[in-house]
Structure formats: structure tokens, C-alpha cells
């Protein structure tokens with residue numbers, strides 16, 4: 459058996475059009491971002507974000523307001539502006555200026571292959587890219603004759619800060635337990 463050479467490059471391995479799953483992944487990341495920054499996950503914020511995540515176009519605030527209206531969501535432009543600014547800060551959307559006198563926005567899915575480390579302690583999401591993972595993905599897809607569109611790799615665990623917090627809690631617990639044992643031993647020795 460000869461190993462895959464990766465020469466099957468005629469089929470696009472990553473398309474710029476994310477499948478529906480990507481909008482859901484972006485929404486997960488947005489909720490994590492809001493949670494991490496102690497901001498409420500409101501229905502309006504979710505509706506605005508979803509309208510952008512599901513679109514393949516570069517949308518203005520007016521475009522978004524219209525799309526939301528079509529869905530029966532009545533959201534003020536100020537709220538749309540603020541939510542878009544949060545999405546940009548969260549690195550889930552990009553602001554574009556085509557010198558039209560207003561800004562346009564597009565979501566960040568499918569821009570680059572990247573994966574996520576998600577802290578189950580504090581909700582922090584860290585993006586990373588690793589060429590070796592991309593190479594492996596292409597090899598696996600090529601071997602299966604598969605045209606990959608996206609990948610969802612989420613590594614769940616505790617970030618450095620949460621580990622430190624947990625460790626100091628454990629150390630505190632150990633000290634208390636050790637103290638109790640020492641007392642018990644001392645008490646036992648006397649008896």
C-alpha cells in the first residue's frame with residue numbers, strides 16, 4: 459500500500475461557504491464570548507448574530523435590520539451596531555469599509571482553518587492553528603476521496619488560570635486534611 463501523496467488537489471478541500479453547522483459553531487463561540495465577558499445572552503443579540511452567521515454576503519446595518527424584520531424580529535439599529543461591535547471584538551465578524559459611507563460586516567467562518575481550546579471552568583475560548591493538523595486533515599480527506607468543507611475540533615479542559623485556582627483549592631484541602639490527620643495521629647498517640 460502506498461501512502462497518499464496528497465496530489466488530489468483538484469477537489470477543493472476547504473470551501474469558503476460554510477455549511478449550516480458553522481453558523482451553529484459561531485453561535486456557540488459568541489455565547490462563550492458573552493459568558494466570558496459577563497454579558498447577557500439576549501434573544502436580540504442571538505438573532506442579530508445568527509442573521510450574520512447564516513449570510514454569505516457582506517451586510518450593512520440596514521441590510522441586517524431588513525433581514526431581521528423579514529424574520530419578524532424588530533431590533534433597533536443601535537442594538538445592531540452594538541452587537542456587531544461585540545462580534546468584531548470576539549473575532550467572529552469582520553468590519554469592511556468600501557468607502558460607501560457606511561460599514562459592512564461579514565462573519566469569520568471559513569477564513570482559515572483554526573481550532574479551539576474551550577475552558578470548562580471560565581468559558582474562555584482560545585483559537586489556534588496548527589499546520590500539522592491541516593496536513594493531517596487533507597491526508598485523511600484525500601484518502602477517503604472526500605471534499606472537506608469544515609472541521610470542528612474542540613478541546614475541552616481547564617485553562618492555566620482555572621488550573622491554578624483548582625490547584626490552590628486542592629492544596630488548601632490537602633493542608634486541611636493533613637492538619638486533621640496530624641491531630642488525629644497526635645490524639646491516637648496519647649491514647
Ligand SMILES: [Zn+2]
Pocket residue numbers: 577578579580581582616617618619620
Ligand atoms: Zn478557565
